[in-house]
Amino acid sequence: MAASRSYGGIPAEQRRGQRRVALVAAGVEIVGTQGAARLTVGGLCSQAGLNERYFYESFASSEDVLVAVFDEVMAELTAVIVAAVAAAADDARAKARAAIAAAVELLTDDPRKTRIVFVEPLAAAALNSRRAEVGRSFVGLIVAQAHEFYGSATALRIGTWADFAAAHLLGGLAETLTAWVRGDLAISREELIERSTELFVLVADHVVGTG
The missing domain is CATH 1.10.357.10 (Tetracycline Repressor, domain 2)
Structure with a gap:
């Protein structure tokens, strides 16, 4: 139940969507400037400003x-x-x-x-x-x-x-x-x-x- 609660007035599903958008935007930056070979879960989350645990709520792999x-x-x-x-x-x-x-x-x-x-x-x-x-x-x-x-x-x-x-x-x-x-x-x-x-x-x- 906790995962579905609002935080700061923003529903959980919306927050997940925002995190996914941030991860994709970070991926565009990394792949578009450094190449696909440099894309890692850690690097992606660092670029997006997110904890690595949030990666797996949207993606299974790099x-x-x-x-x-x-x-x-x-x-x-x-x-x-x-x-x-x-x-x-x-x-x-x-x-x-x-x-x-x-x-x-x-x-x-x-x-x-x-x-x-x-x-x-x-x-x-x-x-x-x-x-x-x-x-x-x-x-x-x-x-x-x-x-x-x-x-x-x-x-x-x-x-x-x-x-x-x-x-x-x-x-x-x-x-x-x-x-x-x-x-x-x-x-x-x-x-x-x-x-x-x-x-x-x-x-x-x-x-x-x-x-």
Whole structure:
């Protein structure tokens, strides 16, 4: 019963939720700056300012935290993309640019998030498998947005071309963004967004026109 009581006017369940949020935020900081290999229960709790006993009320292992950290960033990424597309003009280029700009800006404004999404999954098995799952979901999101924009008749006509093109473009954008963050591409962020948009639109026009 004691565990369910309010403390300072805050119910126990709410306090647990706040501690979980603090642990995930601490995980973002550690994984995004030092890497997944440096994530430990002790280090995480120290970063969050919590006693280690609170770790186990939310997570069973540090791998669970890694997945939660990745999911947190991906949920934020999905939300800004969906919102940007919804607010963009009813034009293929405008919507593509809005989605790409929202993603690029979110990830490059906070380099920790780029590392969490693109770098750490290559070294952490738990993140690698989760990244593959989320990647498939993102392909589905792109295809769903395309179907809504171009209409059901076009979607039926182009068939699996939509999934193929979405996977290809998504993978290419991820690699290009990673290369840009490393400094391998001598272009501005605006050029990165514009060139990526151009490729997305060119591929979409080709698939819709010939699919």
